[in-house]
Amino acid sequence: MYKYDTYDQQMVDTRVAEFRDQARRRLDGSLSEDQFKPLRLMNGLYLQLHAYMLRVAIPYGTLDSRQMHALADIADKYDRGYGHFTTRQNIQYNWIKLEDAADILADLAKVEMHAIQTSGNCIRNISSDHFAGAAADEVADPRPYAELLRQWSSFHPEFSYLPRKFKIAVIASKKDRAAMRLHDIGIRIVKRDGALGAAFYVGGGMGRTPMIAPCIREFVPLDQLVTYAEACLRVYNRHGRRDNKYKARIKILVHELGAEEYTRQVEEEFALLLEQGVEPPLAELERIKTYFEEPLFADAAADALDRSDPDFALWADRNTVPHKTAGYVSAVVSLKPPGGIPGDATAEQMRLMGDLAKDYSCDELRVMHTQNIVLPHVRTADLHTLWTALDAAGLGSPNLDTVEDIIACPGLDYCSLANARSIPVAQKIATRFADSGKTAQLGELKLKISGCINACGHHHAGHIGILGVDKKGVENYQLSLGGSEAEDVSLAKITGPGFDEDGVVDAVDTVTQVYERERRDGERFIDTYRRIGMTPFKEALYG
Amino acid sequence: MKILTGNDLKTGAVTWWTGSDWSLHVEDAVDVTGSEEEIARREEAARRVNVPYAIAADLHEGSPRPAHIKDRVRALGPTVRPDLTLKPADPDIGNWVI
Amino acid sequence: MVDILRYRDDEAVGHAAVTVDSFLDQSNAAAVRVEPGDDARALLPHLERIALVEVNFPAFGDGRGYSSARILREAGYDGELRAVGDVLVDQLAYMRRCGYDSFEPDAPLDAGDVEAALARWPDVYQVAADQRAPIWALRHGDGHAA
Numbered sequence: 001m002y003k004y005d006t007y008d009q010q011m012v013d014t015r016v017a018e019f020r021d022q023a024r025r026r027l028d029g030s031l032s033e034d035q036f037k038p039l040r041l042m043n044g045l046y047l048q049l050h051a052y053m054l055r056v057a058i059p060y061g062t063l064d065s066r067q068m069h070a071l072a073d074i075a076d077k078y079d080r081g082y083g084h085f086t087t088r089q090n091i092q093y094n095w096i097k098l099e100d101a102a103d104i105l106a107d108l109a110k111v112e113m114h115a116i117q118t119s120g121n122c123i124r125n126i127s128s129d130h131f132a133g134a135a136a137d138e139v140a141d142p143r144p145y146a147e148l149l150r151q152w153s154s155f156h157p158e159f160s161y162l163p164r165k166f167k168i169a170v171i172a173s174k175k176d177r178a179a180m181r182l183h184d185i186g187i188r189i190v191k192r193d194g195a196l197g198a199a200f201y202v203g204g205g206m207g208r209t210p211m212i213a214p215c216i217r218e219f220v221p222l223d224q225l226v227t228y229a230e231a232c233l234r235v236y237n238r239h240g241r242r243d244n245k246y247k248a249r250i251k252i253l254v255h256e257l258g259a260e261e262y263t264r265q266v267e268e269e270f271a272l273l274l275e276q277g278v279e280p281p282l283a284e285l286e287r288i289k290t291y292f293e294e295p296l297f298a299d300a301a302a303d304a305l306d307r308s309d310p311d312f313a314l315w316a317d318r319n320t321v322p323h324k325t326a327g328y329v330s331a332v333v334s335l336k337p338p339g340g341i342p343g344d345a346t347a348e349q350m351r352l353m354g355d356l357a358k359d360y361s362c363d364e365l366r367v368m369h370t371q372n373i374v375l376p377h378v379r380t381a382d383l384h385t386l387w388t389a390l391d392a393a394g395l396g397s398p399n400l401d402t403v404e405d406i407i408a409c410p411g412l413d414y415c416s417l418a419n420a421r422s423i424p425v426a427q428k429i430a431t432r433f434a435d436s437g438k439t440a441q442l443g444e445l446k447l448k449i450s451g452c453i454n455a456c457g458h459h460h461a462g463h464i465g466i467l468g469v470d471k472k473g474v475e476n477y478q479l480s481l482g483g484s485e486a487e488d489v490s491l492a493k494i495t496g497p498g499f500d501e502d503g504v505v506d507a508v509d510t511v512t513q514v515y516e517r518e519r520r521d522g523e524r525f526i527d528t529y530r531r532i533g534m535t536p537f538k539e540a541l542y543g
Numbered sequence: 544m545k546i547l548t549g550n551d552l553k554t555g556a557v558t559w560w561t562g563s564d565w566s567l568h569v570e571d572a573v574d575v576t577g578s579e580e581e582i583a584r585r586e587e588a589a590r591r592v593n594v595p596y597a598i599a600a601d602l603h604e605g606s607p608r609p610a611h612i613k614d615r616v617r618a619l620g621p622t623v624r625p626d627l628t629l630k631p632a633d634p635d636i637g638n639w640v641i
Numbered sequence: 642m643v644d645i646l647r648y649r650d651d652e653a654v655g656h657a658a659v660t661v662d663s664f665l666d667q668s669n670a671a672a673v674r675v676e677p678g679d680d681a682r683a684l685l686p687h688l689e690r691i692a693l694v695e696v697n698f699p700a701f702g703d704g705r706g707y708s709s710a711r712i713l714r715e716a717g718y719d720g721e722l723r724a725v726g727d728v729l730v731d732q733l734a735y736m737r738r739c740g741y742d743s744f745e746p747d748a749p750l751d752a753g754d755v756e757a758a759l760a761r762w763p764d765v766y767q768v769a770a771d772q773r774a775p776i777w778a779l780r781h782g783d784g785h786a787a
Contacts, residue, residue, distance in 0.1 A: 007764055007776040018761055022731065027553065029590050030751075038702060039731055047594070049617050052555035080627060095627075097554045121702065151766045151776070157738035158711055158769065161704025237708050242677075276715055278768040280777040287780065341623055412613060413621035421616075423623045473611060 001064055001364060002147050002291045004112045011154065012109045015116055019043045020102035027098065042122055042160070044115030045101055049416040052096040055118040056108060060128035060146040060170070061089030061367040063113075068354030068365055070111040072347040078104050083350065084414075085335060085343040087407060087458055088167070089127050089367040090118060094414055116154055121162045123153035123233070127169045129177045130366040133292060134376040136324040139191045142172035144288045145198070145225065148280065149187075152226050159233050163240035164248035166233070167205075179369060179485035181213045182206055182461060184250045185232060190219065198225050202232055202262070203254030206455035210491050211251040214259040216266065224270075227279045231270035235262065295362035295377055297325045305380060312387050314440075315398040320383065327380055331361075333373040333390055334397040334405065338434035339427050342408040343371030352393050360386050370407055372400070403438075403445040403512070404430040407458050411451030411468060412475070418451035420468025420475035421501075425449055428505045433512075442512055445525045446484070461485035463526045464511060465492040466504055477504035481511065481537055482529050493534060496542055507541055514540045546572035546607050547579050548614070549587070549595035557617055558592060565592055568629065569618040570606040608639065615640045646755065647743040649721055654693040674725070681709035688718045695745070698726040707739045714740035714770035730754045734762055740770030 004012070019039075026036040040046075044055040056071070063071075071091055075083045078100045079093040086092055096104065108114055118125055126146045133141045149168060153159070159166070169178045172189035180186035186201035197219040204213030220228045236250045239257075254262045307313040320329040333353055335343050345353070353373055357365045360382045361375035368374055378386060390396040399405050406429060409415065411422030426449055433439045448462030452469075459465030465480040476498040483492030499507050512525070514537050519528045529537070546569070547560035558565035559572040560582060566572070575582055579597035586592045599610040609615045620628030622640055630636040647653065658674035659667070661683060672693035675681055684691065694713060696706040710722055721743055724736050728746040733755060736744070744750075765773050 005780070007779065010763055011766070011776075014762055021757070025754075027590075033594055035701075035729060035731075047550060047555060049613075050555075050557060050620060051550070094621075095555075099553045121704075154766050155735075155762070156767060157735035157765075158707040159704070160735055161702055161707065161732075163704075234708055238705055242703055242705075272715070276768065280775070281781055283781050284777040412616055413623050416613075416617075418613070421622065423621075427623070470612075475612065 001062060002059075002143075002288065008151075009109070009112070012112070012114050012116070015043070015114065015155075016102060016105045016109050019105055023098060023102050038120055038161075040101075041120035042117055043101070043105065044118035045096070045098070046119060047416075048094065049412075049414055049418075051094065052098055052101065053092055053094050053414075054096045054101065054104060054115060055086070055090050055092045056113060056115050057118045057125040058090050058113075058367050059150050060126060060132065060143045061130050061369075062128075062132075062143060063365050063367070064363045065354035065358040065365070067111045067113055068350050068357065070107060070113065072350035072354070074104055074107060075347040075350065077107075082344055082346045084341075084410065085345065085367050085371050085373070087369050087371065087409070087456060088125060089130070089369055090125055091367070094410075119165070120160075121164050121166075122160045123156060123162075123166045123168065126150050126153070127167070127178055127183075127369060129171045129173065130368040130374050131177060131321065131330055131376065132172070132366075133294065134323050134328075134330045135173055135175075135177075136322055137175055138173040140172045140189050140196055141289075141292050142170045142189055144285060144292050145172075145187065145189060145222075146170040147288050147291075148226065148285055149229060152229070152280075159237055162233075162237055163242045164245065164250075166236075166250065168229075174487060176485070176487040176489070177368075179458065179461060179489075180204075181489045182210070182458075182485055183213065185229065186213050187225075192219050195221075197221050198228070200228060200232065202266075203251040203259070205249050205251045206458060206460050207249065208246060208453045208455075209249075209251065209255075210455065210460040211255060212489050212491065213251070214254070216259060216263040222285065223282050224274070224279060227273050228266075228270055230278055231266045231273050234269050234273075235265045239265075295364075297328060297377065298379060299327075306384065309384070311391070311398075312384055315387050315391075315396055316383055318398040318402070318440075319400045320378075323377065325377075329378055329380055329383065331375045331378045331383065331386060332368070332400045333375065333395050334399055335372050335395070336399055336405050336430065337394055337397045338399075338404055338430040340394075340430075341423050342406050342426050345373075349393055349395060352389065353395070356386055356389055370401075370405060372405070399430075399434075399439060401444045401446065402440070403433045403442050403447055403464075403508075405446075406430060407446075407448040407462070409450050409452075409457035411449075411457075415451060415456075417454060418468065419453075419470035420451050420477065422449045422451040422457055422466075422468055425466060425468070425477065425501060425504060428501070429508055432505060432509065438512070442515070443524055445512070447508070448483075458485060459483070460491050461489070462492055463524075463529070464508060466508075469498065471498065475501060477501065479504060479507050479511075479541070481534065482526065484526055488526075495534065495538055510540050511537050544574040544600050544602065544607060545576045545579055545597045546600045546609070547575045547582055547595055547597050548572070548617075549583075549592035552590050552593040555593075559618075560586070560592075560595070569600075569609065572600070572607045574607075603639075612640065644749045645723070645743060645745045646750070647721075648737075649742050651721075653743075654721065658693060658695045675706070675709050677703050677705040679709070681712045682716075684713065684718075685716045688713075688716060688720075691718070691720050693721045693723060694718070695723045695725045696741075698724060698728055701727040701729050701732055707735065710736070710739040710741055711770045730758050733758045738765065738769040738771045738773070
């Protein structure tokens with residue numbers, strides 16, 4: 001895991017001091033709310049539906065037990081004993097006081113964490129593959145590249161007042177576990193003729209105008225990575241629309257210019273920037289890489305799992321994935337107990353996950369964009385002990401990638417932008433399938449719920465997507481089918497007229513029945529949908 | 544009726560204008576129709592409230608109830624965590640929101 | 642009241658800046674004013690006769706002026722580069738990094754706040770127009786990057 005050196009630490013400490021000063025000036029009235037707002041946002045502090053909300057960055061979703069403990073301590077000391085893990089691999093606290101905010105940032109800085117650029121019209125926290133460093137299919141660990149870009153993008157003097165927010169994801173495998181092509185910039189580390197480089201996908205995103213990013217460059221040499229990113233950003237900063245915030249994301253620029261013209265402009269800028277010496281030397285990348293060297297894995301035989309406990313066997317089958325090292329797996333801790341709040345964890349649960357990571361996962365945890373936690377390096381031999389501890393704490397739901405493993409934004413229960421509640425819908429759907437026992441037989445089924453068109457719940461990318469809207473003051477839910485944020489990326493299509501809260505739960509049940517009736521051997525829900533199309537689902541829903 | 548709301552600058556808590564002060568409880572809110580801008584300007588300048596604005600409300604069993612569901616959730620707290628709302632002991636409070 | 646913060650030793654240009662369009666039409670102005678939508682690159686063929694570029698920030702959230710400044714500096718412009726308009730103390734440090742060496746804010750800035758803001762950051766992560774060595778250069782023993 002990356003460790004701050006004195007420079008990194010000093011930068012974060014300086015930021016805390018800067019924010020402390022800004023908060024003081026807001027509290028004494030010398031800054032107006034209009035002036036303070038972009039400053040607090042660039043430190044992750046929102047004014048939300050009920051209170052201030054603080055979003056803490058978890059760079060590329062990686063943290064250790066000490067950091068997880070610090071997050072738990074913040075939940076207890078400054079909030080109400082819990083936190084919410086988000087679809088950007090971050091954590092947010094819902095009940096923060098402005099007068100405490102600088103102290104929280106100082107506590108974070110003590111464990112090499114921060115809330116820098118987790119909001120605002122700047123380059124946000126960079127996300128990555130939650131199985132990075134453990135996945136058998138990666139050409140490299142993507143996180144050193146994400147860290148290189150984290151440092152480049154932090155306090156970037158030219159790109160802190162962009163037309164709109166800017167999200168970057170970095171992956172390094174053909175499989176996409178980070179919704180890479182639904183980012184402003186998606187980077188895939190690839191190998192060509194034995195050399196590593198970066199493929200750039202620019203102009204994807206969800207929100208009110210969902211778009212899949214086109215590839216604008218198949219191979220950027222690693223010693224030009226930062227320069228190329230700088231060129232992409234400069235073209236956007238200069239020419240992205242600022243007349244309408246709903247058309248200000250880079251996807252609109254790329255769409256309106258056309259990918260070819262946008263690429264031409266980037267290449268032109270890139271050629272000029274190459275002369276400017278903005279690229280760190282490869283030695284810096286090598287320095288960063290040393291922090292991501294593989295842990296010393298024990299020479300563990302691939303022990304056969306003791307399957308005598310059926311509940312454990314179910315969990316092990318569902319919630320662990322193969323590791324590149326024999327005798328190890330990556331284990332997924334579900335934050336989706338049926339009836340619970342997707343992504344929420346109590347301080348006690350955070351501490352437990354931290355402790356288990358220390359004992360059983362080389363002291364590492366990952367936050368998934370699907371709002372679960374990964375223990376990336378677990379010996380098969382330790383799995384039963386691990387599961388027993390998780391299960392006792394309500395963290396042992398065997399439902400990874402199932403209909404119960406719902407992504408849901410905070411919705412109208414917490415968010416001032418929302419038009420409808422997301423969490424109660426997620427709770428009802430998960431409970432219905434858990435009670436009926438159909439979850440396992442439906443297999444992989446990615447269901448995603450957003451409470452407004454901004455799509456924080458990724459509904460466009462759900463095999464089944466649900467969008468909450470406001471219909472004359474009443475919550476209403478639109479159903480869509482056929483989305484995916486994986487390597488088979490696609491955007492979901494709306495089925496037809498919306499439903500009320502109970503109606504949309506029934507509607508989800510109905511479409512799963514169509515799937516069960518129509519599926520062929522081995523087909524996932526999405527495969528069946530793609531083969532048979534929307535019509536049979538529509539007929540079942542609307543008769 | 545129109546009632547005036549904002550957040551406490553220091554704590555961020557949702558507050559309601561009572562005619563003389565700010566309260567955490569929407570039941571304490573008073574009709575501000577016609578004077579909302581003046582009160583908002585004065586109170587914000589004094590930093591007794593952050594970003595105040597007026598919303599529509601109706602009288603419900605003698606107390607103001609915001610007209611829109613978003614303002615009702617805001618007044619109460621998250622419906623999915625009744626323990627964290629302002630009425631943790633009231634099992635029927637969900638009906639007030641929906 | 643005009644309060645100009647200036648971090649240069651030379652004499653300031655005495656006459657008003659003209660728009661980019663009129664600058665390109667006539668040849669005798671030495672001061673030009675760049676609006677957010679203007680292409681700073683249009684000035685590049687004429688840099689040797691420009692002594693002052695004012696870049697207007699009608700609203701502090703419109704960040705195009707940061708790119709305009711760097712583009713001019715990258716092309717070798719070494720005259721005065723002045724940020725004008727909704728220029729707030731919390732933006733000064735980034736503006737300096739992008740090459741601004743004078744500021745004409747709509748609302749006067751507190752001198753103490755300005756000093757604190759400009760002295761705040763001991764180091765920087767990136768190369769910009771201010772010639773500061775980024776942290777990666779310091780790490781690898783090269784204090785004189787770019």
